[in-house]
Amino acid sequence: MAWRDAKASKVRLLLFMASIILGIAAVVSIQLFSTNLKDNIQSQSKTLMGADFIIDSKQKPTERAQAIIDSLKPRAKEVNFVSMIAFPKNGGTKLVKVQGLEGDFPFYGKIETQPSLAADTYQTSGGALVDATLLLQFNVQPGDSIKIGEIVLPIAGALKSMPGNSAVSSSVAPPVVIPYGFIEATKLLQFGSRKEYQYFYKASDTLNLKRLEDKLETALDLENADLDTHTSTTKRLGRRYDNVGKFLNLAAFIALLLGCIGIASSVHIYIKEKLRPIAILKCMGASRLQSFLIFLIQIAGIGIIGGAIGSLIGVGLQSVFPYLLKDFLPFTLEISITAQPILIGVFLGLFMSVLFALLPLLRTWYVSPLDVLRVDEKASQEPQYIRFLVFGIILIFLFLFSLWLIKDALYALAFVLGTMLTFTMLALVALGFIKIIKRVFPKHWNFTARQSLLNLFRPNNQTVVLVVAIGLGTFLISTLYFTKDILLAKTEVGQTAQNANIIILDVQPEQREAVVETIKSKDLAVLNNIPLVTMRMQSINGRQVNDIRQDSTRQIRGWLLNHEFRTTYRDTLTASEELIAGEWHPKLAPNEPVSISISDNLAADAHLSVGDPVVFNVQGVLMETTVGSIRKVDWSQIQLNFTIVFPKGVLEEAPQFNVLTTMVPDESSSAALQQDLVSKFPNVSIIDLRQVFTLVDDILDKVSWIINFMAFFSIFTGIIVLIGSVRTSKYQRIKESVLLRTLGAKNKQILQISAFEYLFLGLLGSLVGLILALISSLCLAIFVFKEPFIPSAIPFIIFLPGITLLVLAIGLTNIQTVLRSSPLEVLRREA
Structure with a gap:
């Protein structure tokens, strides 16, 4: 019976299958890619580093560090x-x-x-x-x-x-x-130069790298050096790409969820049309179990076949990912196919198809023989507790599957709650829209407009399902576009006299005036002349840094105990700074302690507050200071920002170097300035910010392309769900249209009724999705990126009219049979 009924409804069942194929393909392709990535990182870990372990130092190794380095006999440096x-x-x-x-x-x-x-x-x-x-x-x-x-x-x-x-x-x-x-001989390693010394080792097979790292880590840490093994580096690299994999997994999961929503909605309409045949079967002696199994077998078969097809597509997509990510991977990705993701794809196809179709399938269980006479909207309703039980099972599965993908219970819970919130908001908007139409129904409108509005809340309406499917797809891809624009806006540099696009580093004191003159000789202005003094922390709040390092219970962050701070001195705050505690001291007053200003992140990591003492080692000279103020620093602004700022009158005589900035109008001016400076001052380094921003734009473009590629799965799955949902409602709409034809309605009127209905649905779904995307992107801009939000016009120009017209086109194809044939012929054909 399942096979015979499926053959008679093969078009609709194929649309059910198409709803999950892309979602399964996305999940399988991402799982295979993640597996290949981890295997490649593991197998190529030594090749990535080029050695078994490395000892590195940001300064020339101390005597003690050099002794450790030499005792291990490095083979290269x-x-x-x-x-x-x-x-x-x-x-x-x-x-x-x-x-x-x-x-x-x-x-x-x-x-x-x-x-x-x-x-x-x-x-x-x-x-x-x-x-x-x-x-x-x-x-x-x-x-x-x-x-x-x-x-x-x-x-x-x-x-x-x-x-x-x-x-x-x-x-x-x-x-x-x-x-x-x-x-x-280059004479480039001068005072203030940033440099790194590295010593490379090849270990014997018997050497335990983890034990070596544990043994030497503390001793090297005290000497401002570090040991990295190929295994620890591989773990860090794996964690970095894990975040990429988690995002891609969630994008694929959303596509799969959209497909499941399509299955649930389509099966809901499909089963509703089968209630009368099921009641007849029960009159002829069919049991509840038999009638339930007929359609369960159909849905399970669809899930297995769809999962298998999706898995094969996911395997085929493996050849795409190495090309997409080649600029972000430090190695050539070698692809291998494993059975596990393919089996997961088939299982997901079966399990999620049955799970999301379970609620409408349960209606077959509660159909009574008497319903053959009275099948209506209120007949054969499953008990309320059964409905809540199914919803609970679905939510538990979503949480467990999310947890398996992202390996974090809190993030998995947040993702499920966020997904449910989005679905709920879209559904509430659709239900609210229906209630508003019912309450303020425009009775004075013409016949075709009234009929199209009535279709939005009549039995077998698809308003809620289509608004959710259209809205969620529009919401996802629009949010991605808006977020990309926010990120790109952070990299823009206005071509004004206040925005430096050339930074000149490592200018020695004896070179400062000559460099300034060279810049001015090119008719360029020196925008900033910033002195830099390097120093380290000697003690914090009366505790020696060496003692803090050895304290395993310390709360102070480890990075600042070995960090060489590059500080400056000035008498004013900059545009990227805001005083949040204490008092700003522009200049050292006579007989007063040295009062410094620190950034809020340093205050948090060092557990410092206003009034706390800090002793610095300034190239061998100890300097006692007190925290006078704490600043909130906007590190995203394109200018030199500092964690520690001294007042004037303290560091002027300390060994220092300078950073100068200027603004060049074009590429030729930049090239001329750089050539002149390098020929006169070989030790200085010049950063052309225009090239850096071009690189950042290029990277962001590639990242956004990958994001959009994954969003394609969601939006295309949403479109297939849309086609399936609209096409499934075709059979109910055909009967209504035939009745209208019988009562004398013209083809033009029937066409207009359908056109208005689907126009309303498409416009409402895409508009709600865009509004939700605007709200979420605004929150991201304000709370995450802290940037002004200027929406992209692309979703408004392309997605809003594009999806609306797509819904309209699909809906109009549903009634072509009615328009081309006589009412009696249509009724016979559909019967």
């Missing part, structure tokens, strides 16, 4: 720093990451160069390996030369890839690798 380089061939300049390398690093993986021999010979030949993209950008080839500080080296080869370097960081500061012995 590196010092790296960011600096400007120049190409004598054409005068081009660029901010790069200079890596001075000695030894046979990497021990795993390899340095890929063009020509390939350059990776093996550059140390003995005394050449440089320069990022391949950088060579193309400046039209330079191997054999040409590169100027790094005070020395000029031949370019031995183009550097294509190297363990430890990521695509994103290389885009900001492309790598230039030179022999370690040339670093001192």
Whole structure:
């Protein structure tokens, strides 16, 4: 019976199946991708680092740290720093990451160069390996030369890839690798220079890296050094991509939920039409179980087939993800197919189809033989407790499935509650709309308009289901567009005299006046001339930092115990700062203690408040200070912000260097200024913010493309649900339209009635979805990004009219049979 009935209703059942196929495809593809990503990170962990473990220090290792380093016998070492380089061939300049390398690093993986021999010979030949993209950008080839500080080296080869370097960081500061012995000759490592010393090790098979890390971590921590093993680095990398996977999983889950809503709504209409045949079957002796199983078998079969098809599509999508994420992964993703996600897809198809169709399916259980005479809207209602029980099972399943995806009970609960809130708001809007139409029904409107409005609350209406399906899809993709615009707005730099787009770092005191003159000679203004003094905390609230480090019960955050603070001194607050506690001290008064201002995040991490004492070690000189004020700092503003600010009259004689900023009008002016500064002052570093923002825009564009790609599953699933729901209501609408034809209605009137009905539904659903997206995006802008919110016009221009017209087009196809044939022919055909 299940098979025979399914053959007679195959079109509608295929639409049920289509509702879940894309959701299953999204879940399976993401699960396979996450599995492949974790396996690749695990298998390539040593290749990613190039060594078994590394000891690194942000300064030249202390005597004690060097003793530990030497005792472990490093096989390679590196010092790296960011600096400007120049190409004598054409005068081009660029901010790069200079890596001075000695030894046979990497021990795993390899340095890929063009020509390939350059990776093996550059140390003995005394050449440089320069990022391949950088060579193309400046039209330079191997054999040409590169100027790094005070020395000029031949370019031995183009550097294509190297363990430890990521695509994103290389885009900001492309790598230039030179022999370690040339670093001192560059004369670039001066006072204030940011540098990192790294020592690479290859461990024996018997060495327990976890035990080594636990043993040396505290000793190295005291010497401002750190030990990283390939396993710990892999865990951090895995956690970073776990967040991406969680987001993609939730996006896929939303697509699956939309499909399930489509199944529930479609089965609801489908079963309602089958109530009379079920009552007849029971008159002929069919039991409750038999009538229930007929349709349960149909839905279960749809779920299994849909899950299998969705799983196959998800497997096919695996080839897309490595292409989408290649710029974010520090390795080549190797794809392998496992059976587990495919089995999960088939199981989800079966389980979720049955679960979400259970409520309408239960109506078959409660159909009585007498209903053959009196099937109506109120007949065969399941008991209230059964309905609540089914809803409870659905909510529990959603929570457990979310917990399995994101591995966090609080986030899973928040996601389920948020999803239910969105569904509830959309449903309430639809129900409220129905009540408003009933209460203020426009009786004076013409016949066709009244009929279309009546269809919105007549028996078998699809108002609530369609508004929820259309609204949720519109809500999701519109929120993604609005959020993307908020993120992009944070990176915009207005071309005004107040916005610096060139930052000049590491300017030594004896160079300061000459650099200023060089900038002014280009008819450019010096916008900021900021002194920087480096120091470390010696004691906090009377406790020595060394004692705090060894206290396992400390509440002070560990980062600031080893941090080298770059502080400044000035007499005014900047536009990105707001005083929230204490009193601002612009200048040190005679015979008064040194009163400093700290940022709110430092105050929280160090458990400091106004009046607390802090002692700093300023290049060997101890300085006692008191917290005079606490500032709220907007770190998102594009300017130099500081955690610690001293008043004037304290640090002027301390060893320091300067940061200067200016604003250039175009690319040619920027190039000319950089070439002049690098030729005169090889040690300074120049950051062109225009290039940084171009990079950020490019990254955000790629991220938003990936987000939109995942949102496609949700919106397209929503469209299929929409088609299924509207097409399922076709059979009820056909009977009504035939009756109207019999009573004398013309084709034009029937067309107008359907057109108005679906126009109202499409417009209401997409409009409510857009309004909810606006509200959620406004909350994100205010509470998360703290940015002004300017909505994108794309959802209003494309989604609002586009989805409305789509609903209208689908609805009008439903009545083509009525318009083309006579009433009697239609009734016979549908029967």
